[in-house]
Amino acid sequence: MKSNKKYFPILFFATLAVGVVLGTMLNFPVPGNFSTANNHKNKLNKLIDFIDAEYVDSVNTDSIVDLTVNNILEKLDPHSVYIAPEEMEGVSQSMKGDFVGIGINFYMVGDTIAVVKPVENGPSEKAGIQAGDRILFAGKDKLFGRKIHLDTLFSKLKGNVGSEIQLTIYRKIQDKKFNVTVKRDIVPIKSVDVALMLNKTTGYIKINRFAETTYDEFKKGLLSLKKQGAKALVIDVRDNGGGYLEKAVEIADDFLKKDQLIVFTKNKKGRTDKTFASEKGIFETGNVFVLINENSASASEILAGALQDNDRATIVGRRSFGKGLVQREMNFGDGSAVRLTVARYFTPTGRSIQKSYKEGNEDYFKEFGHRFETGELYSKDSIKIADTLKFKTPKGKIVYGGGGIVPDIFVPLEVEHGQESIAYIMQSPMVGNFVFEQLDKDRKSFKGLTLEQLLAKMEKTDLYFNNFKTYLKKNEIELSLDKNKELVKRYITAEFAGQLFGEEKYFEIILNQDVMIKAVLKK
Template sequence: MKAYSKIYFPLIIGAACALGIFIGSVLDFPDTSEGIFTANAKKEKLNRLIDYIDYEYVDDVNTDSIVDVTVNSILENLDPHSVYIPKQKYDAVSENMKGDFVGIGISFYTLEDTIAVIKPIPNGPSEKVGIKAGDRILYADGIELAQKTIDTDSLSSLLKGKKNTTVKLKIKRNGSEKLLDFTVKRGTIPIKSVDAAYMLNEKLGYIKINRFAESTYKEFEKAIESLITQGATELALDLRDNGGGYLDQAVKIADEFLTQDKLIVFTKNKAGKINKTFSTKKGKFKNTKVFVFINENSASASEIVAGALQDNDIGTIVGRRSYGKGLVQREMNLGDGSAVRLTVARYYTPTGRSIQKPYDHGDNKKYFEEYLSRYRNGELQSKDSISVNDSLKYTTPKGKIVYGGGGIIPDVFVAKDTDYEKESLNYMLKGGIMDRFIFNILEKDRNYYNSLTQKEFNTQQIVSDQIVEDYINYLNEFNFDFKTKNYRYLLRKYLKASMAEQLFGTNAAQKIISQDDKMIQKVLSLD
């Protein structure tokens, strides 16, 4: 994910550079000199080459694919975060960052050649008409949805669509001999960026954010209000594994904790123009205790929040050195449904430090595998192993020493658990293998599991020894090399978390997963 301001421009920048396409002269680039996109000899050369291939080359060639390859090659020689988004991927990428989409509101699997509903989205179109977890969708507008007859893209286009349009579904439900008919009016379905919000103790609230999308701050505000009604006067903000997103959303969240007129972040572009962003009066957690969790996968917008608070001597940053992305991208429309996210500025924390880690132009592999060097030099286990550059030393208003040059170094270090088997469990939880197994368990007795309240679910040993054993046997079907002897307690916990998510949502699952979380335990010891 990348921090960028989403501004659309009628421009075909990548193809212009690569193929010499003439671009219109009216562009909304405040820092662009006049005539930058006018034709020149180098562009004309590339333009002629494509024309020759189109009209003279002996074989038919898909010049669109040549354009894609050329644009990617150009961007790869700029920086690691300037990227091309092909037309066929644009909708999915935009949807993820927009924070919502239009559809019928279900999460589902393609299971045994049918579309199985895992769970209807709460208050979504499907739930409102009575569709339930475990239902099998066999037909949509008369089209059979069996996995063998329809691909994923076609399925998606049938279930999604324009807002307020309808789709007629035929559903097979356990216990019903006949197919059930439902007409669902498509609506706006949120893609949540706040995974969890709950109380860690009587005064400390906890919020986990997975990315910074257009809707993140609104979700965050709602979560904050809920926690305050539960007595929260302090907050733990979990930004681990948050790859970033929109810069403005990070600014709004940082503003919640900073008193008025504090510098949050500033950016500097090619021309040296500096834009500074300051905090406002708004905010429900100003001058209160706040902890921010980061790790080696916390990037971009996550680092803006952590850096703003650290440099203003607000709160405590807990965890491990963050990713180190201090480049700002702007999304630009290329005119054919594709787009480019081009790095247009660098951002700096309030003390003036850039946290962008070094990169070599054209060597993106080395850049994205920098995590391996952290693993080898021991910094995931010890803060003392983090390499710092004394020439990039900065001082906060209260005299704390902070460093630029590659990520945010936490105030309180928590080592990474490098146990391979535990890591494997985390991958299983995120990868879907466990979810599919649990779905089948729930299917065996939907009435019982649906009758449980969340309190009953939490207090009972829902995951039996037999379920754990069955899951181990299930893993064997995938030739998954996992030593289960010493980790059955973790298997039980993660299986219950997967079940909680399917029954009650991500908040319930996160509570279970975090029961022995080292960072949470560390914060509770500090609080």
């Protein structure tokens, strides 16, 4: 990965803040009768036919169509996008919430697949595969020593439920090679990372996206927290770029009383569709806090806006992304699709939180960089909202439209101005990759450690902090970490704990010093 301090936050952000709302289908028209003069809608089809039949060189007309479709959509809004056939499976799988496979988290070490950890209770764990194992062969197919495209790799490891695959494994810690048979099964892709207790009365749930399974995951976590004594709840949608609007609505419904307005949408024909809370929800009483940041978008903003406008939750953090457009996915019939903006959504008080895109897509996404420049990520006073975009909740609280959800309690970035890249890179996959490499060098020295022993070990040494600085330089990332040593060590320690003891331990360590969590617990 190549990057630098100046551009990393914006690039990292761009991968996160993508709102998605899937819907009905629309078939793409096939070439037909072009007898009608000046039929602008048929020009593209006719041009492609001309190129196919008469152009001097051979041309892949499919790529021309894809390029044309993308150019057209760029003229509409930043969230109307084309999804090519080769991208659809990954997109659909992520939103579906599961897939059929062998169930591993992996990392490419050189040209070899290394298991970071098998999915808990998944097919690979049941077959005895361990963290650090290398997968050399899938059946007779060699998976090392050559560059292999991820799509090809996935096709070798995926299959039908119940089908078996023989893997050849090299276990580095024991320096031995052996075969193991894995029975493929449904592997969940979690959209709720964790549900845990922050203290005796406050629960915490982290949602990373809104997929088909999100509400079921959320409900399971919430009921578990209530059994553990949760009287207050923190919902964390930081860095959650959105997903299915309906799932955000279902979650909001659990906190609101019957017939309270959750959200409404308007299309270009003026049709308004309102969604109201239904029967008694799971958590209609008790304090609720929603954590947001500049990467919280779309469905995350629907949830935050619904609870803020109904005086049901305190919103904590920084101004959210500002996406108030609703997309519907329409299939072309060849495996590709267009995700087209079909309506705008409004929070219960009537505010649109869509930020302006009049100056084009490039300027739209540069707005995030502008927040750094103006100091908005460090001071609530730097958020510029027009007086005409003020709205009142039923209890008289002022809320704002015109570009994201403005929090009730503002919490600045933890790092100093000019050090933003550090905050973002510590939450990037690079930390996990680094920690895996460190474990892989000497996994035996960590074997048998308790969590408390690990924490004590990490506290008294700067070895991994210094090694991480070297790791960044090796990857051509120039960052000065010394002023944020405590933050960096916390994330490295949490990642060690996560890989060795499970994801919940990662969050326990991170949340213990999280500035937004501290702001909540002061209330």
